[in-house]
Amino acid sequence: MKTPETAVVVIGTGVGGLAAAARLAHAGLSVTVLEAAPGPGGKMRTLPTVAGPVDAGPTVLTLRPVFEDLFADLGERLDDHLTLYPLPVIARHYWADGTRLDLFADRAASEAEIARVFGPRSATEFAAFSDRAARLFAAFDAPMMQAAKPGQSALMARVVAQPRLIADMAPWASLHRLVRHCFSEPKLAQLFARYATYVGGMPARSPALLSLIWQAEANGVWAVEGGMHTVARVLERLARDRGATFHYDTPATRIVTQGGRVAAVETRAGTYAADVVVFN
Numbered sequence: 001m002k003t004p005e006t007a008v009v010v011i012g013t014g015v016g017g018l019a020a021a022a023r024l025a026h027a028g029l030s031v032t033v034l035e036a037a038p039g040p041g042g043k044m045r046t047l048p049t050v051a052g053p054v055d056a057g058p059t060v061l062t063l064r065p066v067f068e069d070l071f072a073d074l075g076e077r078l079d080d081h082l083t084l085y086p087l088p089v090i091a092r093h094y095w096a097d098g099t100r101l102d103l104f105a106d107r108a109a110s111e112a113e114i115a116r117v118f119g120p121r122s123a124t125e126f127a128a129f130s131d132r133a134a135r136l137f138a139a140f141d142a143p144m145m146q147a148a149k150p151g152q153s154a155l156m157a158r159v160v161a162q163p164r165l166i167a168d169m170a171p172w173a174s175l176h177r178l179v180r181h182c183f184s185e186p187k188l189a190q191l192f193a194r195y196a197t198y199v200g201g202m203p204a205r206s207p208a209l210l211s212l213i214w215q216a217e218a219n220g221v222w223a224v225e226g227g228m229h230t231v232a233r234v235l236e237r238l239a240r241d242r243g244a245t246f247h248y249d250t251p252a253t254r255i256v257t258q259g260g261r262v263a264a265v266e267t268r269a270g271t272y273a274a275d276v277v278v279f280n
Contacts, residue, residue, distance in 0.1 A: 009265045009274040010244075011252045014042030018235035019070050020278045025242035026074050032272055033244055034265065036251035041232030055228045060087065060129060060221040066146075067231075073196070074238055081234045083225035091223050093191055101191070105220055115186070122185045129182045129192065130218065132168050137215035140163055170208035175201075178208035255279065 043057035115123035143154035193203035195213040
């Protein structure tokens with residue numbers, strides 16, 4: 001860990017930038033956060049409407065344990081700052097021909113709903129797809145998704161210990177190809193291919209491994225009282241309480257290096273000296 005005199009500049013106030021700023025400030029470092037937008041949150045934003053605020057980015061919170069760990073790292077409890085409501089219906093899907101399908105937090109309920117809408121064969125295919133996603137999620141959560149520095153050795157060790165994962169990963173296939181193989185019903189293939197968009201990808205150009213994202217949702221989704229933007233505001237406040245300073249409407253234009261190390265971050269409003277830069 002650097003000394004308290006270490007100047008850290010965090011570029012961006014998406015949830016990753018906010019989490020980094022709060023953790024580093026909690027560790028006693030001098031943290032400055034630069035954001036091009038007028039407020040925090042990145043895609044986690046809310047727009048005003050005549051019916052009240054509406055989430056314009058993510059609408060529900062998933063992977064709750066990740067957020068619980070973040071608050072614990074700050075010496076806080078998530079429930080003391082956010083009110084979360086578990087949702088029995090994960091998502092409601094509509095198609096142009098009038099077909100409607102709900103997926104539930106309860107897997108048996110999802111299987112029954114798929115059987116009702118698309119037939120028993122589709123329910124069996126969904127069960128197999130869910131089993132695959134659960135195996136992938138369990139295998140790669142710790143060594144890849146939760147690791148600060150994911151490494152090939154840890155991933156290879158997991159695959160060597162569980163050779164079946166090779167077939168589950170389908171490394172030769174795109175997500176689009178995998179779901180078309182897994183589901184005889186085109187609407188279900190379309191539905192589960194959309195998980196590529198969660199990481200900004202296209203199903204036909206994203207690896208089949210992203211099928212594990214379904215398990216992240218199957219583990220539960222929560223609505224946030226006040227909207228998802230409340231999460232950003234709370235993380236910003238916790239970072240400020242620990243000494244972080246925020247500059248909005250301040251887009252970073254260049255990271256300056258000297259002697260192979262970062263030295264500053266340039267903005268239109270001025271230059272911020274930095275020993276460490278956090279930038280996605």
